[in-house]
Amino acid sequence: MPNSAIPKVSSTASPTSHKHTKSSKKPAAPDVITPAKIAWQTDDAGNQAPVSGEFGDVYFSHADGLAESRHVFLAHNNLPERLANLADKQCFTIAELGFGTGLNFLATWQLWRELREQQPHLANARLHFITTEKYPIPLADLTQILSLWAQRAPDLAELIDELLANYPPLIAGCHRLNFIADNITLDIWLGDAGASLASLATFDNLNNGSAIKRPYIDAWFLDGFAPSCNESLWAESIFAQMQRLSRAGTTAATYSCAGIVKRGLQAHGFSIKKVKGFGRKREMLTAVMAGSADSLPDSLAQNDDNNICVSPHPHDHIPSHTVVIGAGVAGLLTAWTLANRGMTVTIVDKVAPLAGASGNPRALLAPNMTPIHHVYEHLHSIGYLYSGKLYRYFNQQAALQQMPLILEQTGTLDLLIKTNIGTAQIADYPDEMATTITAEEARQLSGLNIQDLTDNLYLPKSGLINPQALKTLILKHPNITYQQLSVTNIQEKADKVTVTGDKKSGGASDNNSQTPATICADNVVICAAYESHQLDNRIVKCRTIRGQLSWFTPTTEQIARLPKLPLKYSGYCAPFIGQHGDAEINYINEGQPQFLLGASFVDADASIDIREEENQQNYDKLLEDIPELSSVLPDDTSAWQARAGVRTQTIDYHPLVGRLAQSRRIWTLSAMGAKGYALAPICAEVLADMMLGCFAPLSAVMLARLSPNRARLHKAQKATI
């Protein structure tokens, strides 16, 4: 929280950095992030406070920024009482203008933690904190700033560590951070606040009597620098967005009583009140959106074409039981995400979990990069960043249960043989996400000796997913039940949905007999990949692209000369060690080294027989791109192991995520293409947000692109019939 009134005694900043003017640096393109330049001010009492180089104002009060944050934003949005009174599974949403050092967020998180410890009924309630930041503070500066708070307020230390450990790379777009143990979600939208708020999807133009509604912000933290040094956070367009995103009873608080703030709030539906400011400050402002909560329209619903999401009213029925059809990575992540939000989930598969494309021995988590100015709407990059965080969280859970790791973070070296990005564009990325290493470093990491490695893309946080370990961990969730069921019919009624199918019955001797079975639920999510359209013809029929992975057990001599980490070329290869559980779905022994090569592409083919010629293709692709491995690989591939699966792809390459047209209870998450392990976690978050009426971590434009009802797909399908 800025405090321009504090005398500037001394500063370690450059002479220009605390002038009340914007940085003289050439403005970056709006979708490329300019990190904050931090300077320090010391007051008479020796307190140090960070100062924004862009705006020349302090981020928070030297004297006691934490107490001020609690006074202005927490107390004057009445958060202690409102949060304590949340109903079971209810989500409370806060939006902040200006994330800065994260101090307001930390204070809110700490309050939420305390309330949850004291009030068992909050076990399934959720806090969603959405914040915006145009000039994010680099991690090194943030670490320095927050370490001061860890000393001054030791009760924040643990939260600070967690925030820093999850702080995103400074690239544009929404970064979702889930602090799962505390049921708190932090969405950091990097970019201009006006654009970020405009990206938040809410929909209110359909009235089909749905039991669920659009999302709203419950409380606003208006924490821009003083309007005198930064007008952008107090602009008309910001107040207009606040009005769009608020409902009767939504509150706002700010330290500023400037006329522009008072007028802006009043002109956009808020009643304002001046109250006593913090400490020696005479006044601050609180506001509430006028009107009564009861006067809100009852049945706001969804525009099917554009993936309109709808949110629960405090008194609305929140769905409690969902059936997920298909236990591949899409279904498993959907089940886990809903279960993690307190829902009961029954997941079914006609064969078994991971029976489809998801059951490969390992999946590579490494993005196809895009130039950085596209990254904020590049689903694959967004999915890569989010899924990496989730898989690392799963790793912690797996370690506690002495299970194999879900993500083996090996790093990946891309030889840039088949890519749409060069080293100049890679250099635009933060190194922690993507970088080019020296040829010598590449040589040492990979073990390759002859290949020209000058141009490369190194992804330090990428690695190999162990699908079997992921499945085992997810199915242990207490809210998830798995059963084998081949679904044949889905019936939607006003108050429920009924899923019917055939269940295998009898013992081993009676393998083929089936008995009918039925499950009733509030919602169903179809995650049946290329078979999804058979369950509901509102889902388009997708392209089927067969692929076969190959692997073999290398000798000790071969291991010494094979690549030491995953490599991407026109295919990909990776060494790995068989883990406990692998043998359940693939021919792999625990503890045995393996070398994997992927993968063939056969369009319009949905068969999964093993083909010797496709092993040969995987072999040829590797040797064509990296000829030095010809002396290492066995030239006879006939003894190789292999697994074939079907990639499901839409004509525009985007997955299908959302509710089906004219339906209230039938959803889909499918068409994951060749990147299901990167896409499923973020898509499952989006789907859960839509089902529960929360703000999604993707822009409204992107949600429209993912809608299963998007006109483009359906027009194309009609044209082919």
Ligand SMILES: Cc1cc2nc3c(=O)[nH]c(=O)nc-3n(C[C@H](O)[C@H](O)[C@H](O)COP(=O)(O)OP(=O)(O)OC[C@H]3O[C@@H](n4cnc5c(N)ncnc54)[C@H](O)[C@@H]3O)c2cc1C
């Ligand atoms: C060779 C190959 C290599 C790949 N490599 C990678 C990689 O390295 N990284 C990566 O991220 N992605 C990779 N992919 C892509 C990835 O595997 C897919 O995107 C992902 O598995 C799709 O997951 P899914 O859950 O949608 O489909 P699936 O895993 O196919 O799951 C669909 C499930 O639905 C079930 N089902 C269907 N109909 C019914 C019904 N009527 N009733 C009940 N159940 C039903 C099926 O039995 C199946 O288990 C690869 C794919 C292939 C083929």
Ligand SMILES: C[S@@+](CC[C@H](N)C(=O)[O-])C[C@H]1O[C@@H](n2cnc3c(N)ncnc32)[C@H](O)[C@@H]1O
């Ligand atoms: C007073 S500081 C916020 C302090 C912060 N809430 C905290 O807890 O540390 C104001 C923040 O707004 C950011 N900001 C300024 N203009 C912005 C804009 N147009 N869009 C988004 N953020 C902006 C600044 O970079 C700065 O971090």
